[in-house]
Amino acid sequence: QVQLQESGPGLVKPSQTLSLTCTVSGGSISSGSYYWSWIRQPAGKGLEWIGRIYTSGSTNYNPSLKSRVTISVDTSKNQFSLKLSSVTAADTAVYYCAREIAVAGLFFDYWGQGTLVTVSS
């Protein structure tokens, strides 16, 4: 059973960089059948896809966040990471990492439990 777990600071100051890591267990992140994505959800609101990475290191980002987002992968640790720069209060949200199926479509079959990141001074 694949499991994903987000980790990182729960509080980030405005203008700083939000950094989160997702650790994958129960399966290899190097499997060629999947992408690895980040999704966020402000309190009481809907879901926003942030971006994805393939094990080759190739990435795709949401155009609305592209200038501030970097997603990277460390296959030796079975982890992938998110960096979001120049954060504001609008970036306060629950951040999820998720596995995205790459062969039958681009939807999410496994999710982490989510981690709340608050942007505040």
Place this chain on the structure above:
Amino acid sequence: DIQMTQSPSSLSASVGDRVTITCRASQGISNSLAWYQQKPGKAPKLLLYAASRLESGVPSRFSGSGSGTDYTLTISSLQPEDFATYYCQQYYSTLELTFGGGTKVEIK
């Protein structure tokens, strides 16, 4: 980007009711649609993909249909554990995945 509009945004129903949720895309998405269920404080759970294909382990009372721009999620007989918020997601635009705004199913 492809905008996904769900309706209604919320509904009240009773156990045993048939419930239908609609998702409309701003352009045709060729059945590239997934549905998720989210309970408070939990991550979304995949219910269906390719508009009508049931994810393994999901009860058969959940079904999906549609084509072009209009899609529906139907719960044939609402159960107590089905009270949750439901989201659609398009993956036709592979470089910009988008979700609907959600439909909250509440107990009448």
